[in-house]
Amino acid sequence: MSNFSIGKLAESAGVAIDTVRYYERNGLLQPAGRLASGYRRYGGTELKRLRFIRRAKALGFSLEDIRTLLALSAERNVAKVKRAAQLKLADIDARIAELERVRGGLRKLIAACPGHGRAEACPILNALNDEELH
């Protein structure tokens, strides 16, 4: 099961071959070795790592974050891993709060808009044209 090509690795992890090479360029995933021809070879370790990267991305971590996460994982530093996760959580909280703020503004305008009639009576256009949005 170990020792396979970049194509097989990419397929197993559900990513594009170019993405694997992109991760390599960015220091996230090195091949286990190379053939005499220069072809990359991967083993189970690299497949696990690639899947780790994908899952971390699904949890909102950037590739930069993931580089850190992989280093923490390698040094088995549970405390730092937890802190990194908490920071990411705070980051996501902030993004949600900002979107909720925006949503609130938009909802109010939509609720107040009759959807017909004079443009001057449309609170959406009025808000965009005249009012301060804090």
Add this chain to the structure above:
Amino acid sequence: MSNFSIGKLAESAGVAIDTVRYYERNGLLQPAGRLASGYRRYGGTELKRLRFIRRAKALGFSLEDIRTLLALSAERNVAKVKRAAQLKLADIDARIAELERVRGGLRKLIAACPGHGRAEACPILNALNDEELH
């Protein structure tokens, strides 16, 4: 008050000069006219329009959206403006829902992580290494 330079316009709206020219390149804001030297001249209409653009951006609209919004505003089509706002609201709802999904996953992992001890006991590392995240 009308008839001012790009610098004054940018300052009044709180954006960079390059941003004004960028909006012009992208069809969002034309100058009212030009001096013989080629210098752009703007009036109150353009300042309002630039502020409109900024406010719409603050409500989550893309520049592409805003081009549409400006056209709808010009044709005073309240119904279409309302529909555009509703679409944007749905878009923001979806983004919030996705972030909340991610946040839920992250929260569970953090809550279950003791923050110390063996790496094997860290649910965050385990999740990244082993589990399917749906």
Add this chain to the structure above:
DNA sequence: CTAGACTCTGGACCCGGGTCCAGAATCAAG
């Protein structure tokens, strides 16, 4: 009139996360 501030243009560059390409080399199946 002069100095310093402003503006013009076209184009390059930034961010993150990839994607796509050409031309050459290599691998694997039949």
Add this chain to the structure above:
DNA sequence: CTTGATTCTGGACCCGGGTCCAGAGTCTAG
């Protein structure tokens, strides 16, 4: 051995929303 699939490299390009630059021309206050 041949053929078709795969891989190699380096570099260009994509998205959105700007930002920065050089070199030349223009405007304005003193």
